[in-house]
Amino acid sequence: MPLLELRSVSLAFGGLQVVTDLDLAVEEGEIVSVIGPNGAGKTTLFNLITGIYRPDEGDILLDGASLVGLQPHQITRRGIARTFQTLRLFLNMTVRDNVMSAAYGHTKAGLFRAMLRTPAMRREEREIRELAERRLAFFGERLMGYRWDQPAYSLSYANRRRLEIARATATNPRILLLDEPAAGMNPAETHEITELIGQLRTEGGYTILVIEHDMHVVEGISDRVVALDHGVKIAEGSFVEVATSPLVVEAYLGLGTAERK
């Protein structure tokens, strides 16, 4: 049974069909890339999986259990975490608080226990703190020590992308959805993020679904590639298979280009 499965999912905004009859399966431990031109419905796919949109038709299953109709925070608790293409950090909170806040779903201490600072609450708080520092330490020097107490807005763009990933992993997910993790990064940083995604699987044990435009990154990390265009899956398979598929070339370069080549 695949870890994440989409069964003929469709979604329309009024008359605009954004996703049409989409099937997708991600096996445990896999890294799957989603590619496609702008407006192909890649981020919409993520919004569907995380419960921000509800599909008009079809079903989305995590480990065989349907996610349709659940609130986004409930879906996160079941083990799906994501990052945002447009970076949605809690900018005026410290780097550490950003990551600690994401532990909300799998921790318990409520308002009253916090007011009284019960021993259980203090222990849990210590655990959250250690979890956050471990997650940040995953990025090595980049997000270490002195940066933990600085507000997130003081981070550079690349570090903000790293912090988004750290925050997502603090929800203790089984599957990570990364929305363009290499966008806006320089070649060195892009190379670094490629290695990092591999490490997230080997060391973190996460299954990863990633949207990426940079074909070097896609080639470097993917077990499997899925290409979307106008909300329809036009190709699926290994990187080479998808990259040479006439439909994909057409979607990126325009009608007729595949034949001429």
Next chain:
Amino acid sequence: MTDSTPRDLHIPAEGPAVGQDEWVARHTERRLVRGGRLGVVEQRLRAAPWWAWLVLFAAAASLIPVVESSGYVRRVGFDTVIFMLLALGLNVVVGWGGLLDLGYIAFYGVGAYTYAIFDSDKFGMHLPTIVAVPAITIVGALVGLLVGLPSRRLSGDYLAIVTLFFLELFETVATNGNQIFGHDITGGANGILGVDPLSFFGHQLAVQHNGIFAVSYYYVAVALFLVVFVALRFVNLSRVGRAWRSLREDPLAAEVMGMPVNWLKLTAFATGAAVAALTGTLATALSASVFPLNFSPVVLITVYAMVILGGSGSQAGVALGAVLVNVLLQLLQNPDQARVLFYLLVVVGVITAFRWSRTLAVVSAATVALGFAVHAVVSSIDKTWATIGHSGFSGVLSHWVVVPGALAPWVGQVSYGVLIAAALAVTQLRGVPRLVALPPTIYLAAFVWENVMLPNPGPTRYIVLGLLLIVLMIARPNGLLGERRVEIV
């Protein structure tokens, strides 16, 4: 070669390390605006833990009634602590939750009225304080939960309108509550009188002691403030507090990171409401009465002014804001204190505008000379047009600013209008024309202050408060103790 490295280009001894972001590494260093001794003091003050400040506050607050034992000071102190409590509660909703709750004062009213109903002859119930106060806090939280329900779907301005409507609703119900299906619940516009004072284990805490305001209420209020402050502080440093702040920063991201945003909004609302209701019981126990007018939008705006001025999101900030605003409003009620405050503000304003320069000397001298000249001319025409005061600051001042014995109403109105025009002109002019326009404008301001504003302390208080808010928001957009905030980067 002289050592001419500017302070802000100081490079750490070990030098920038490889792979280390210099700009970020020096973040703390750059936050220190001032150099020299003042900078060191600032650094030390920042390093002090929050509870040290709280202990300092508790000590200072406990000493006030000892140093100055007049009933007036005690009463002002009590009211200030009430406002500090209200500001703490509002800070939860607005400063942490980021929810614009304009119905906040209604929860204060709910607490006050519920206490009056539980503890007066109105219904013959006389619940002991130890039962009534926790019960009312819970009632406040529940009402907050109900009013917060729309916040599940509304945000920003829309939520503000709905909650403002709730405040109006509360006032209307309280004012007409003497005929709810033929029953008198709230006493209508006359309110509820004869409310019990606080009582602990059968012992009543008298409001008056030998004819002056009993100091015990002040200490109860301060103790309550300390408890609420610490409790909320602990919440802010917990999982729930982080979730509230995440919600303020980005509700969608918070939801996707596993935080139940709708529930968190409700708890923020309910917590704020509970604090407000709790404060309401205390205020009512002291004044022994409640009236609908105690919960008008003016009170709401005052509490908001405190929160914004002090620094929304910072507990110490909003408490400081409450002290400043309430003490300022009290000072402005007394003409002599208000006068000193006004001229002090003018002097400070002119000095900050020109610093210690020749321009400052010229403008000051011109203003002083202009005043004496105008005064001399006016009094030579008619002695009664420029009355002379007797003693003190106002006596000296009356030789400078013209205060006619009897002022035709139109003179005040016209001078007020001209002052606004002149002030606008000064902000638009540059260079020499501005310098020329400034002394007459200042003199006109003094004239208007003495002849129009001082005789009407009611509106004047709020005008001065408004001006202060404008100036402060320009100088420090995040309030006195608010941390720097960024909206979009």
